[in-house]
Amino acid sequence: MPELPEVEVTRRGLASRLAGRVISGVEVREARLRWPISADLRRLAGRTVKAVRRRGKYLLVDCGDGHLILHLGMSGSLRVLPRGTPAGKHDHFDLVLGDCLLRLRDPRRFGAVLWAPGDATQHRLIAHLGVEPLSRELDPRRLHKLTRGRRTAIKLFLMDARQIVGVGNIYAAESLFLAGIAPRKRAGRLSEQSCVRLSAAIKRTLRAAIRAGGSSLRDFVGSDGAHGCFQLRAWVYDRAGQACRKCGGAIRRIVQGQRATYYCPVCQR
Numbered sequence: 565m566p567e568l569p570e571v572e573v574t575r576r577g578l579a580s581r582l583a584g585r586v587i588s589g590v591e592v593r594e595a596r597l598r599w600p601i602s603a604d605l606r607r608l609a610g611r612t613v614k615a616v617r618r619r620g621k622y623l624l625v626d627c628g629d630g631h632l633i634l635h636l637g638m639s640g641s642l643r644v645l646p647r648g649t650p651a652g653k654h655d656h657f658d659l660v661l662g663d664c665l666l667r668l669r670d671p672r673r674f675g676a677v678l679w680a681p682g683d684a685t686q687h688r689l690i691a692h693l694g695v696e697p698l699s700r701e702l703d704p705r706r707l708h709k710l711t712r713g714r715r716t717a718i719k720l721f722l723m724d725a726r727q728i729v730g731v732g733n734i735y736a737a738e739s740l741f742l743a744g745i746a747p748r749k750r751a752g753r754l755s756e757q758s759c760v761r762l763s764a765a766i767k768r769t770l771r772a773a774i775r776a777g778g779s780s781l782r783d784f785v786g787s788d789g790a791h792g793c794f795q796l797r798a799w800v801y802d803r804a805g806q807a808c809r810k811c812g813g814a815i816r817r818i819v820q821g822q823r824a825t826y827y828c829p830v831c832q833r
């Protein structure tokens with residue numbers, strides 16, 4: 565599944581290619597994505613793309629009076645291609661911009677293409693989203709405040725998009741290792757010092773993945789068509805039974821909220 569780093573890499577690729585271009589139309593080959601693609605999108609023609617932003621894993625194509633909201637779902641990818649490029653079986657949606665087009669390929673059809681008039685931050689899918697982990701909003705003080713009174717395990721807290729948005733399973737595990745925090749520790753019991761280490765670890769982990777060009781999913785294709793390469797050398801993720809890269813002890817695997825968690829019982833307390 566495309567995670568925040570892949571979406572951010574895609575955003576950067578799209579922003580430089582699309583900003584300033586005028587939308588000439590849309591082509592919908594399969595409207596049945598996670599939600600149906602509305603016929604209203606035809607009215608986008610004539611608008612200029614001002615910018616491409618991101619909120620969590622949603623891409624927001626700013627069209628001035630509203631935003632085209634794009635989500636990659638489980639298996640989606642976006643590419644900028646010359647107009648007229650033949651569409652493949654899973655190429656469900658094109659945004660046509662003069663001599664090029666933005667194409668959504670989504671084999672599993674869990675992605676989304678939606679129009680949000682006005683302020684996209686008020687859209688029902690976006691309004692409830694938590695703090696952006698790469699923004700200044702997420703700092704030790706904020707993390708400490710957010711976790712107070714939370715009895716949930718810190719790993720699950722990190723993956724709750726209503727608290728912090730876009731920290732997926734891999735990044736939560738890696739961040740907790742870097743911060744030396746056990747994944748089952750109650751969020752509300754994190755000290756101020758732990759919050760200093762954890763907020764830095766989250767940013768470091770996500771930035772490293774962005775630098776590596778996006779991650780994890782084999783069918784992820786960056787916006788320029790290049791394969792995303794998750795070349796982060798994992799500290800703990802998917803390393804059950806292997807030696808911890810810090811202490812040499814065995815990495816352990818547990819299940820939290822139906823997801824696998826990997827950690828080092830020696831390095832993480």
Ligand SMILES: [Zn+2]
Nearest residue numbers: 808811828831
């Ligand atoms: Zn260790």
